[in-house]
Amino acid sequence: MADLEELYREIILDHYRNPRNRGELEPPATRTEGFNPLCGDEIVLSLLVEADRIVDVKIAGSGCSISQSSGSLMSAAIKGKTVEEARALIGTFKQMLSLGDNDEVASDAEPAPINLRSLGELAALQGVAKFPVRIKCATLSWNTLAQGLDESGN
Amino acid sequence: MEAVSDLNVAAVREDFPILQQTPRGVRMVYLDSGASALPPHGVVEAMSTYQETTHANVHRGVYATAERATFLYEKARLDVGTFVSASHPADEIVFTKNCTEAFNLLAQSWGEANLGEGDVVVLSEMEHHANIVPWQQLQARKGFTIKFLGITEDRTLDLSNLDELLDGAKLLSITATSNVLGTINPIKELSARAHAAGALIAVDGAQAVPHETVDVTDLNLDFLAFSPHKVYGPTGIGVLYAKREHLADMPPFLGGGGMIKDVRLDGFLPADGPQRFEAGTPPIAEAVGLSAALAYVSSLGLDAISAHHRRLTSYALAAIEEQLAGKVTVQGPVDSPQRAGVLSLTVDGVHAHDIAQVLDTYGVCVRPGHHCAKPLMRRLGVNATARASFGIYNDVDDIDTMIEALHATIKMFA
């Protein structure tokens, strides 16, 4: 039961119930879709990048509390950040879940020390690491972000 | 706790050592038999005894052990044929890898030979992907039409336009029981009406065979597919029943050893009967396990098993109605005797994955997701459900635990 409370931290439930930056943006913002076929999670990420900075972001879609709160938390974290900072955050976030850069499977390697403080509220998703099946839910919006940044030519 | 059926569940539970496992530190409440039923000790033992005393390849060696392995493998075929009341049990059962492969065999062999432009295959909106995608794959090559029987508001099959859909159809391929809704379809009537329209009928028995007697002769089925691992048998083996006259005309499926009469440098002659469709070394130990599973199920009696599932289902439906009305929705017919032991649940504002996660901490194993029935999920307007499905080892304690865990889920996400 302790694990469950770690998984469903209050911040996560709050972002699930009241998602931030909800919606879609008009062009010239880019629109990227992400799917998690396992549980049918869907994310639509709209990104407006100007001069290497994410000036606006919106998230639409539906899915479980982990995928949706992760998207909401991510949108709040990357808004106003440079593309480079956002890319670095993707790396740190995956590291927190004991994932390599492109790797969907938790590695056995001793995780490199990460600065949890640099993750702010995102650290609330740490508990997901104990639930291997749900890691894909937590990383869906982040993989969609990486794809979106590539597609927007950044 | 009141006794729920003629099945002696306490005694049955003794046969399933896996139920003693406590992966979450509490009693394991296994409510996922619709995905795969647990194997009783006797099945595991039959397979390991075979592996330790009799293992050899079949249909080849002349030495005693090989002969015995062949005997056991062919006995399994006979046992399956007898179990589903085939008229020619030794000649009408083909072993595949699973139920899904059985449908692929049917589409690529019978479908390849019999379907072309202008032809019609009728499916339903409540099919598992196993009975949709193989037809769509073939359709892309052969250009026939696929039509779908709809479902009604009470989540049963919409038969109002059946004759219209069957008009000119070559095949009705339909599930006997929905793996999402629990709806039991009127197969005997469907079979009669398909034949009256000049069509054949193929039935997906994956959920029905573990739940009730399926008599292919009485139902007059042309084809029946099912998965032994849902009937308390092993994974790795599937079953396609086909009437002998159809098998005789069907071209081979996979090619290789075992499925031929002769091979020359310029061609081959396929074997007769079921062997024609069994290329390569078949799942021998699994066939032995399947024999043991069917013997076990028969010893309990399918009538007692159906009655047991029905009582558990009514108990669960009543508890949900009494304690969780307005919060938990059951996706499927609610008060129908035509219902198998499958309950698909949705909770407003809570995703199925989250329901299943909370239930897991109570030891309750249910399945979240689309259950390989995405067209049906779209029709229901949900993207996922949490599905509880009952087996012979479940009792009302299991359901009480599930209900308690559902309360906790709602509390957590409210």
Ligand SMILES: Cc1ncc(COP(=O)(O)O)c(C=O)c1O
């Ligand atoms: C109705 C139905 N059809 C087909 C299948 C496919 O069975 P298998 O995955 O064993 O091939 C299943 C189970 O997953 C099912 O419930």
